[in-house]
Amino acid sequence: MSSESNPSKASTASSEPAGGGALEGLKVVEFGRSLVGPVMGRFLALHGATVVKVESRRSLDVSRLMGPYGKEERTPDTGGTFANLNANKFGITLDLKHERGPELARRLMLWSDVVIENMGLTTLDDFGLGYASLAAENPGIIMASGTAQGHTGPHAHHPGWAVFMFALCGISELTGDPAGTPQYPTGLYPDLLPPRFGAIAILAALDYRRRTGRGQHLRVSQFESCAYVMAPQTLDYQVNGVVAQRTGNRSSWAAPHGVYRCRGEDRWLAINVTSEEQWRCLCQGIDRTDWLGDARFETLHVRKQNEDELDRLIEDWTSQHACEDAMRILQAAGVPAGRLSDGRDLSEDPQLAARGHSRVVDHSAVGRFSVESPAFRLSRTPASVDRPGPRLGEHTEHVFRDILGLPESEFADLESKGAFE
Amino acid sequence: MRDEFPVLSGYRLLELADEPGVLCGKVFADLGADVLKIEAPRGGPDRERAPFAGDRRGENTSLHFAAYNAGKRGLTLDLEREEGREIFLDLVARADFVIDSYAPGVLQTLGLEYASLARANPRIIHASVTPFGQEGPYREFASTEMVTSALAGLLYMVGEPGEAPVHTNFPMSVHAAAALDAATGLLVAHHERERSGLGQYIDVSAQEAAKWMTFDVALRWELEGAILRRAGAALEYAEGIRRRVHWRCSDGWVAFAVFPAPSSYKSARSLTEWMQEEGYETGAFGEASWEDLDYFDMSEKDILALEDPVAKFFEDRSMQELYDGALDRAILLAPAMTAREIVESPQLEALDFWAEVADPDRGGDARYPRFLRSSEVSVGVRRRAPRLGEHNQEVYENELGIPAERLRKLGDHGVV
Numbered sequence: 001m002s003s004e005s006n007p008s009k010a011s012t013a014s015s016e017p018a019g020g021g022a023l024e025g026l027k028v029v030e031f032g033r034s035l036v037g038p039v040m041g042r043f044l045a046l047h048g049a050t051v052v053k054v055e056s057r058r059s060l061d062v063s064r065l066m067g068p069y070g071k072e073e074r075t076p077d078t079g080g081t082f083a084n085l086n087a088n089k090f091g092i093t094l095d096l097k098h099e100r101g102p103e104l105a106r107r108l109m110l111w112s113d114v115v116i117e118n119m120g121l122t123t124l125d126d127f128g129l130g131y132a133s134l135a136a137e138n139p140g141i142i143m144a145s146g147t148a149q150g151h152t153g154p155h156a157h158h159p160g161w162a163v164f165m166f167a168l169c170g171i172s173e174l175t176g177d178p179a180g181t182p183q184y185p186t187g188l189y190p191d192l193l194p195p196r197f198g199a200i201a202i203l204a205a206l207d208y209r210r211r212t213g214r215g216q217h218l219r220v221s222q223f224e225s226c227a228y229v230m231a232p233q234t235l236d237y238q239v240n241g242v243v244a245q246r247t248g249n250r251s252s253w254a255a256p257h258g259v260y261r262c263r264g265e266d267r268w269l270a271i272n273v274t275s276e277e278q279w280r281c282l283c284q285g286i287d288r289t290d291w292l293g294d295a296r297f298e299t300l301h302v303r304k305q306n307e308d309e310l311d312r313l314i315e316d317w318t319s320q321h322a323c324e325d326a327m328r329i330l331q332a333a334g335v336p337a338g339r340l341s342d343g344r345d346l347s348e349d350p351q352l353a354a355r356g357h358s359r360v361v362d363h364s365a366v367g368r369f370s371v372e373s374p375a376f377r378l379s380r381t382p383a384s385v386d387r388p389g390p391r392l393g394e395h396t397e398h399v400f401r402d403i404l405g406l407p408e409s410e411f412a413d414l415e416s417k418g419a420f421e
Numbered sequence: 422m423r424d425e426f427p428v429l430s431g432y433r434l435l436e437l438a439d440e441p442g443v444l445c446g447k448v449f450a451d452l453g454a455d456v457l458k459i460e461a462p463r464g465g466p467d468r469e470r471a472p473f474a475g476d477r478r479g480e481n482t483s484l485h486f487a488a489y490n491a492g493k494r495g496l497t498l499d500l501e502r503e504e505g506r507e508i509f510l511d512l513v514a515r516a517d518f519v520i521d522s523y524a525p526g527v528l529q530t531l532g533l534e535y536a537s538l539a540r541a542n543p544r545i546i547h548a549s550v551t552p553f554g555q556e557g558p559y560r561e562f563a564s565t566e567m568v569t570s571a572l573a574g575l576l577y578m579v580g581e582p583g584e585a586p587v588h589t590n591f592p593m594s595v596h597a598a599a600a601l602d603a604a605t606g607l608l609v610a611h612h613e614r615e616r617s618g619l620g621q622y623i624d625v626s627a628q629e630a631a632k633w634m635t636f637d638v639a640l641r642w643e644l645e646g647a648i649l650r651r652a653g654a655a656l657e658y659a660e661g662i663r664r665r666v667h668w669r670c671s672d673g674w675v676a677f678a679v680f681p682a683p684s685s686y687k688s689a690r691s692l693t694e695w696m697q698e699e700g701y702e703t704g705a706f707g708e709a710s711w712e713d714l715d716y717f718d719m720s721e722k723d724i725l726a727l728e729d730p731v732a733k734f735f736e737d738r739s740m741q742e743l744y745d746g747a748l749d750r751a752i753l754l755a756p757a758m759t760a761r762e763i764v765e766s767p768q769l770e771a772l773d774f775w776a777e778v779a780d781p782d783r784g785g786d787a788r789y790p791r792f793l794r795s796s797e798v799s800v801g802v803r804r805r806a807p808r809l810g811e812h813n814q815e816v817y818e819n820e821l822g823i824p825a826e827r828l829r830k831l832g833d834h835g836v837v
Binding site for chain 1: 426428429444448452470471472474475476484485487488489535548553554556557558559560562563564565567568569570571572573574575576577578579580581583585586587588589590591592593594597598599601602603604605606608609610611612613615619621622623624625626627628629630631632633634635636637638639640641642643644645647648649650651652653654655656666667669673674675676677678680684747748751753754755756757758759760761762763764766767768769770771772774783784787788789790791792793794795796797798
């Protein structure tokens with residue numbers, strides 16, 4: 001089965017290895033699974049670091065099994081999630097349970113500047129590949145570990161599946177109508193905040209190593225990352241004894257402030273009027289200047305008192321318009337308003353397109369899909385999406401022979417004995 | 422061994438940012454950089470954000486401000502005045518990083534866009550965090566976090582099917598990601614600067630940062646032509662197949678579900694056993710042969726009926742009882758924590774998660790979170806958030822060498 005890119009398409013990404021970039025020359029080994037580890041590696045790989053991702057045929061990165069699938073064939077090489085999350089990386093297979101597995105992994109880790117892992121609390125230690133063991137041989141090595149709730153403590157061993165982490169991290173309880181059931185938050189904060197903290201920590205540690213010669217073991221977790229961002233609410237509880245609640249779409253200091261139905265099926269517009277000036281702009285923008293002198297609406301205080309009525313009137317207006325048109329009318333008047341985009345809207349969004357948010361990859365095994373750049377654009381050394389995530393074991397031979405210099409005969413011997421399963 | 426030499430000590434970041442970018446400077450401060458927060462003489466908008474200590478509104482009482490500005494030093498400076506801009510460029514010459522969250526075009530109008538900063542200091546790295554970025558058709562759009570998350574595809578995905586989607590009250594749900602992306606960008610550019618000696622400009626879009634919080638939404642459309650939709654308190658893990666995730670318990674909510682995975686089947690059997698020990702009917706849930714079920718072939722009604730027996734068991738127990746049982750019995754269940762449970766979490770206590778900081782303006786000592794633990798350096802808040810203009814004299818007089826007399830005049834003229 002081929003998963004080479006199709007070079008005939010103008011938008012096709014190259015299958016050549018990443019070249020150049022701000023992090024060119026940085027060597028990274030990633031034992032990443034699902035999102036937390038792989039996304040740390042992704043930030044680095046898109047900026048030109050050489051990232052070698054280690055998997056085993058006995059223990060795949062679970063995101064290889066997540067789809068979505070653009071083609072009939074469903075194999076570990078055809079899912080879009082893995083292809084997106086692991087763009088620009090080299091992929092190797094190595095069986096740590098093979099008698100020479102740990103030794104080969106160790107050679108690779110000692111070649112690297114940075115090791116990224118979210119394999120569980122003790123997996124690398126169990127193979128003699130933990131930070132202390134590597135640092136004894138190379139004090140400059142940097143290791144970044146991601147866990148659900150940290151390496152130690154009474155709850156550290158509890159599995160950190162994303163669906164449960166939303167609840168644990170306090171996000172579920174804050175999502176939805178105050179009187180109703182907490183809603184499933186969907187935005188992957190517990191999966192996508194920790195790798196951001198991890199990437200920041202790795203880059204800071206590289207600077208520290210440059211200045212001191214010393215490496216370090218960096219540890220981030222899903223629980224701590226979310227609790228860190230929640231600081232205003234944890235302070236509110238400590239100082240005032242107030243426990244923050246979910247608030248639906250309303251705000252105590254703004255009205256109208258909500259999501260309003262538009263023309264069409266399941267089409268919506270968010271409108272947030274956050275000042276008296278914006279209220280005037282809204283009334284003028286939708287030709288309801290009569291509301292400006294209306295005793296029910298003339299101050300925020302009375303608008304809050306009459307909010308149900310106000311929301312109904314706003315929705316009378318939005319429901320006569322396509323959400324894009326209503327958005328343009330309100331934005332032209334200076335009112336914060338945005339369409340609730342769905343998957344198709346995002347793929348066709350003019351702003352994302354104008355910024356070159358993603359690069360379309362036409363991949364023979366996966367299909368045609370977008371791989372996003374990070375949300376930050378460096379003016380002089382921008383990120384570059386060069387190729388989608390590797391096929392399972394695609395670069396095993398390249399990495400062991402060309403990077404680690406294993407002789408051809410030894411590589412063949414190890415391969416025949418199952419070391420690269 | 423921990424070293425008291427923090428990881429980014431010796432570097433200085435100038436912050437001209439409120440909410441969308443404010444966490445970037447916070448992270449730099451926690452890593453030991455000298456972060457100078459520069460506010461207009463009347464104070465920035467985040468000082469007016471609730472909650473307030475003791476519910477007392479004041480320029481130094483906002484807990485929102487405290488949470489995201491602890492560890493920084495505070496300056497005031499009027500950038501609309503020529504003298505203010507000169508002082509700012511003096512600071513730029515002595516800084517390594519700048520972050521701002523002005524609307525696109527504002528810094529150009531002030532003559533303080535990246536090109537001008539680079540003339541003062543060619544090594545400067547400058548990041549701007551805005552809702553939609555510096556270019557493109559939405560660049561001038563007025564926005565809030567909720568509006569940005571609408572256009573990022575996040576808002577559409579939350580809430581009851583058929584009803585209006587609903588925003589989360591998780592603070593900075595979108596802006597945290599954008600500010601952290603700015604921090605990553607600054608440090609990527611810094612790594613490159615160590616080689617080239619040159620700075621650069623970084624344009625951060627909160628819409629893009631937020632969009633990637635649900636990256637599977639666009640992927641599913643592009644590869645499968647499927648529009649993912651919100652599923653209420655459940656997770657829709659394949660089109661039309663929802664799994665209930667949030668369940669009521671005696672004092673709140675817990676998350677629980679069975680998914681097609683061996684550890685999840687084990688978790689379901691472990692829960693069955695616990696329910697039976699306590700004398701509960703386990704019905705269809707207890708009899709299910711999980712390995713043989715084809716979830717893709719079951720209707721939502723079937724799945725709900727299958728899982729129904731656990732509801733009563735959960736309703737009769739508190740979050741704490743259920744979590745204790747889940748920890749003991751390897752059940753995949755988690756309590757829906759609030760700020761209270763997080764502050765009081767024994768797990769966070771064991772991790773040495775909190776740093777104690779004295780803050781008399783806000784009711785005394787309070788504990789601030791850490792985002793990172795390191796084998797080598799200490800990370801975390803070292804001082805409370807700055808009062809308005811608290812470090813003007815320290816920085817302008819002692820570090821920039823502005824004579825006291827001139828500084829007084831600048832104060833009289835409202836520049837600082």
